[in-house]
Amino acid sequence: MSSQPKIIIFLGDGVGDRPVPELDGRTPLEAQATPHLDHLAAGGVCGMLNPISHGRRVGSDTAHMAILGYDPFSNYKGRGPFEAKGVGIDVLPGDLAFRCNFSTVEGRRVTDRRAGRISSGTDELAKAVNEQAGLIDGVQCIFRESVEHRAALVMRGADLDHRITEVDPHHEGAEYPDCAPLPEAADDPNAIRTAAIVNKWVQAAHAALDSHPVNQQRRAAGLPPANIALPRGVGTAVHLEPFAKRYGLKGAMIVEVDLVRGLGLYLGMTVVDVPEATGGKDTDELAISRAVVAALDSHDFVLANIKAPDLAGHDHDAAQKMGAIAKLDSAVGYLLEHVDFECTTILVTGDHCTPVTYGDHTGDAVPAVFYGLGVRPDNCGSFGERTCMQGGLGYFTGFDVMPLLTNLAGVQAKFGA
C-alpha cells in the first residue's frame, strides 16, 4: 500500500443495542467476545455516535447520508431516488422515483405481493410496461426490473409532487388503493395531478402485464402471474454534490443494503459488488474485508457495511446478534492484519442501533471507535455501549464524522490562516 493517507468507515448495521434480559442485562456487544474491536478500543479513541442528534430515530438511508456529511433534513425527500439509482436508472434532480414490487392481483385484491418471487422474465415484462406506459400525460415513466420481484419506477416531468400515498397495500389479501395526495397536500394541484398520473401508470402497466406471454406461461405452469407493479417508497430526487467533489477523495462503498448502494451511486462513489456478501446472517465477512483492502489500492476512502447485526435486531434474536457481532469482529481482525494503520484512519461503529428487545431502529447513540493514523488514544479498553459512553471523544454526530476522519488522516483543508 502507498503511504497516501486512507480512510475506512466500517459499519455494523444496527450494531448498537440495549441491555438484554437473557444476557443478564448485558448488550450483545458486551456479551460477545470481540478481541479485535477491543484492540481498536484499547489503541484508539472511543465515543458515541448520534447519526443525526440525541435520540433521533433514523433509517439506513438518512443515517448513511448524515455519516457521509449530507444533511438529510435538506437533502432527503424519500428513498425512491436511491432505490431507482441502485436499480440502474439514471435519476435526475426533480425526478419522482418509487420502488415497486411485481405482484399478483385478482381484480384489485393482492394475492401475492411478490408474484411468487418471480425470478425470470421481468426484463421482458418491464420492456412491455415501458412500451405501453412510457408516457402518461406528458410525463416520462421509466420502469426497470431488479432482482426477483423488485423493480423501480422514475417519473420525469414538470411539477411532480412526492406528497402522495402508496399503491402497495403492504398486506396480502388487501385491495390495492388508488394513489392520492397526502392529507397535507390534499388541495395541492401538483399532488392531485401526480397521484392521477401514478394511477394511470398503474392501470396502463397492469394492462401490459396481465396479458403478457411471460404471465401466460406462468399461469400455465401454475405460478402466480406478475400482473401488476405496485409503487411505494416515493421520493423526489435532489441534487447531491458528488462525494469526490465535496471531499477531494476517491470513495468506494462495499455495502449489503441496496438502498445504501443506491446512495453510493447517487454520490458518484464506486460501488463494489462482493458476491459472497449475501446481506444475510450467512454473509462472508472476510470477503467484505478483502474487498475493502482491495478497494484501498485505488481509492482514498472506503465505506463498508455488514448487514447481519441489523437483521438479528429486527428478528429480536440476541444469540443471532452476537453471532453477527462475531462476524463484524472477525472482519475487523482481517483489516488489522492487512491494513497499514500508520497511514490509515478507521472508524468502526454502526449506522444506528437495532436493539433486539425493540426489533427496529432506535435513536440510541451507537458505540464508536477511531483507530490508526492521527488518533489520540483514550483510556477505553473494550468496545461496547457502556465503555464507549466513557470514551474520550464523548458524543458526536454523523455530520462530525467526515471532519473528524479527514482531520485525523490529514486530508482536510484549513479554514482560515
Added chain:
Amino acid sequence: MSSQPKIIIFLGDGVGDRPVPELDGRTPLEAQATPHLDHLAAGGVCGMLNPISHGRRVGSDTAHMAILGYDPFSNYKGRGPFEAKGVGIDVLPGDLAFRCNFSTVEGRRVTDRRAGRISSGTDELAKAVNEQAGLIDGVQCIFRESVEHRAALVMRGADLDHRITEVDPHHEGAEYPDCAPLPEAADDPNAIRTAAIVNKWVQAAHAALDSHPVNQQRRAAGLPPANIALPRGVGTAVHLEPFAKRYGLKGAMIVEVDLVRGLGLYLGMTVVDVPEATGGKDTDELAISRAVVAALDSHDFVLANIKAPDLAGHDHDAAQKMGAIAKLDSAVGYLLEHVDFECTTILVTGDHCTPVTYGDHTGDAVPAVFYGLGVRPDNCGSFGERTCMQGGLGYFTGFDVMPLLTNLAGVQAKFGA
C-alpha cells in the same frame, strides 16, 4: 483590585498535541511538568474545546473569532482586513484588503521576497506608492508599511470581489503572476474588474518604487531594492459588532500574532503592546502575565495568547514545545499569585492544536480548563489531552466560550423571565 467580576482567556497558541513517539506516546502537555496548569485542573472544571466543531481545522484568525463569539462561517472572508487593521489602516465594511510584502524583482522574477528584510525607508516608499497609485479606475488604494518588509493594502470602491488570485508567488526565483479571478469566479465581471485593478496597482506601485531615492541608495549600498509590493491574503471586510457592544464588557487583547491583534482592533478592543513579548520561543511570558494583570485594572475582559507552542508545533520540535508549555505554565503561575480568583474567571486552553508530528494546525479538540469565580470543579487533577477528555465539561465549541465565561463571572443577561 476591585471586586468587579473579571474574565481572562489565556491561550497557548496551538498548545494541544497528539502522542509523540519520542515522548513514549505522551503529548508534550503530558510529558512536561505543569504544576500551575495542574493546579487549575484540580481546582477547576476541564473539558475539550473544538474551536468550530469536531474535526474542523482552523486558522488562528477563524479560531479567535469563534472563541470570541463571532461565527467565521458568516463573518470571515479572508485575513486581509485583520492584517490591514493591524497595520493601522481604518478598514471599512466592503473594503478589499491584502497583506503585502515589499519585494525585489528583476523584470518579473522575484529575487528576494522580503527585499533584504528592509528595515527603514518603507514609510517614504509607501508615501510614494500612495501618490502615484492612490486611485485606480475610481478605486481608492491605501497602502501602508508595517515592520520590516511587511505592509498592507486596502482598496475601497464599489463592487470589489475577493475571489481573485494572489500576486505573491511565494517562492523566490519565480516570476510573479498577474492577478486573475479564481476559477469559481472566472466569468464574474466584478472579479475580472477587481483583478485588473490589482494588476494596475502593482505596476503603478512598481513604477513608483523602482526609481525611488530610497531604492537608489539601497542599490548603491549593495542592498536589494524594495521595488515592488506583492499583494496576498486578500479578504473582504465585513461588519463585526464591537466586542463592547456585544458583551457589555471592556475588553483588551495581549497577543503575539499580528493577525489576531488586527482582529482585536477590528472588534474595538484595547490591544496592548508588550515589547518583551517577542512572539518567539524566547518570549518573556511573565511580561505577558504582568500586562494581563495591569489590563484587568481598567478592563473587564482580557484575552492573552502566547505564540511559542504553535511555533514549536510547526517546527516539529517536541522538546521546544515542552519548553513553550513550561512558559505557559509559568505565565499561569504568575496569574495565580497576582489575580484574585474569587472575583475572576479564567479559561486556559489553545486556539487549536499544532501537533509536532503534523507540523500544522489540526482539527483535534484542545484541552481546556475553567478556574476561579463561579466554577464547579470536576475530578480532573492534571491538565492534558487525555485527562481533559474525561473532564466534567465534556466537549464544547468556541461559540460556547463567551456564554460559559460570562455566566461563570455573573455578567450575562438572563434570556427569559
